[in-house]
Amino acid sequence: MTRKRLGFFTRLLDDAPPKERYRLATEQIRHAERSGFDTAWIAQHHFHEREGGLPSPLVFLAHVAAQTEKIRLGTAIITLPMENPLRVAEDAAVLDLLADGRLDVGFGSGGTPTSFLPFGLTFEQRGAAFADHLHLIQSAWRGDSLTHPDNHLYPPAPQLAERVWIATFSVEGAVRAAQAGHGLMLSRTQPRPADRLDLTLDQIQNPIVDAYLNALPSGVAPRILASRTAFVADSDEYALKVATPGLTRQAQAHVAAGHAVLGDSVTDYIRQFDAHIGTPQTVLASLSQDSVLRRATDISFQVHSVEPSHRDTLRSIELIAEHIAPHIL
Secondary structure: OOOOEEEEEEOOOOOOOHHHHHHHHHHHHHHHHHOOOOEEEEOOOOOOOOOOOOOOHHHHHHHHHOOOOOOEEEEEEEEHHHOOHHHHHHHHHHHHHHOOOOEEEEEEOOOOHHHHHHHOOOHHHHHHHHHHHHHHHHHHHHOOOEOEOOOOOOOOOHHHHHOEEEEOOOHHHHHHHHHOOOEEEEOOOOOOOOOOOOOOHHHHHHHHHHHHHHHOOOOOOOOEEEEEEEEEOOOHHHHHHHHHHHHHHHHHHHHHOOOOOOOOOHHHHHHHOOEEEEOHHHHHHHHOOOOHHHHOOEEEEEOOOOOOOHHHHHHHHHHHHHHHHHHHO
16 A cells, blocks of 8 residues: 655644744744655635635745755645636746645635635635636646637646645535546544534545545546644643643634534543644544544644644654654555
């Protein structure tokens, strides 16, 4: 069996001004590379600094590419309905050249309703805009003519058409991704149906994986990226202490969004928000219960919504590489 790829993921949420957030995230990715991680993934968010700290992922990854050598760099995700698709195609083509072919491009439709309005869209229009923009980007990367016979993407980037990943919460989205030969990106957590708050994350996501694999064309290798929250520390007590404020804020935000939360302790939040918190032994035991990880080709770990300090994030990266990765890849 092919070895799974180990990834580090960040939403650039360190408690710092924007420039410092970008510096710290860059150092975290460099540390992940030094520690043997295969991939680094970043998210895009517009306007809302507590959701994510980066509106321009390809600009940031160009900066990171200049300071790294081997680690693959990916977007998880670009909120495609809000973008000019040809500019995304061009910027990604230039970045992939500068990064020596290390770019993977993940797309999604976005989830914050108010963010669409300044871009001239409503939340309800995002699905159609996503499909149209993705079609145009792929056409550009394939080298098709663009409106006029003389117009073709430069620099050419046919290789990027084979490195598209699609984020989805649904079986239907997984089928569309598979039929197009794209990779499947699975979230670190998903809201439970109001009548089934007891469902585990793998009970929700395994049907998505099943649908993806069943719809994948013959001869196309599956690409399944499972993102998971993992904060690893040298003691369970310290890990829980660090995790409590961030997970409590997540629970409050969850309730404010109209979702139910079971319990009011950090232990309850860890269970409901699918977080893996503690020493390497504790986290390994927790991860072993997640059957989706055995089916994934890629696993990326993020500290969100624990939101530890930069120093604690670096230590978590080290412990994952040394004690977790050998047992799950």
